[in-house]
Each structure stands twice: as C-alpha cells, then as structure tokens.
Amino acid sequence: MDLHKNGSAWILVRQSKAKQTDTVRVYHASKAIDVRMEGTDCSPDLFVEAPYNWDEIMGLICPIRSHIRGESNNLTEELRHGV
Secondary structure, three states: OHHHOOOOOEEEEEEOOOOOOOEEEEEEHHHHHHHHHHHHHOOOOEEEEOOOOHHHHHHHHOOOHHHHOOOOOOHHHHHHHOO
C-alpha cells in the first residue's frame, strides 16, 4: 500500500444508507491504511453528495482530462444525457 503514496492512485467509496443522501468519498492512496483502519471516519480529500458532481471528482483524480478534451468538459451533463 505504501507504493502508491506519491502516485496518482485514488480510493472512491460510495455510501448509500436508508433515509440518507448517498455520498461519494475520495481518498488519495497515501491514506489507504488510515481508510482501512478508520473506515469512513477518515477525512476524505473530497466529499460529494448525490447528485454527484462528476466534474469535481474527475478534476481531482484525473486533472489533465480538461486538457485532453477539446469540445465539452461537462462530464456530469454527458453522463446524465448518455452522450
């Protein structure tokens, strides 16, 4: 687990509980041991509630995406409309 502490590796945890808003927590791989030991009590690098802002999530885990795509950078809308 220590091999990814300086890399671009991420842990995404989707949590869905009855009568609560679904959430996604994003942790950098350097926190893998903390996440394993503390679970979702560990402070995430990003916390997003449904409806998820995929642009924000992808901007964190894949920051060069906006430089690769020339046309649309709105991943949330594309996922919503099946583009």
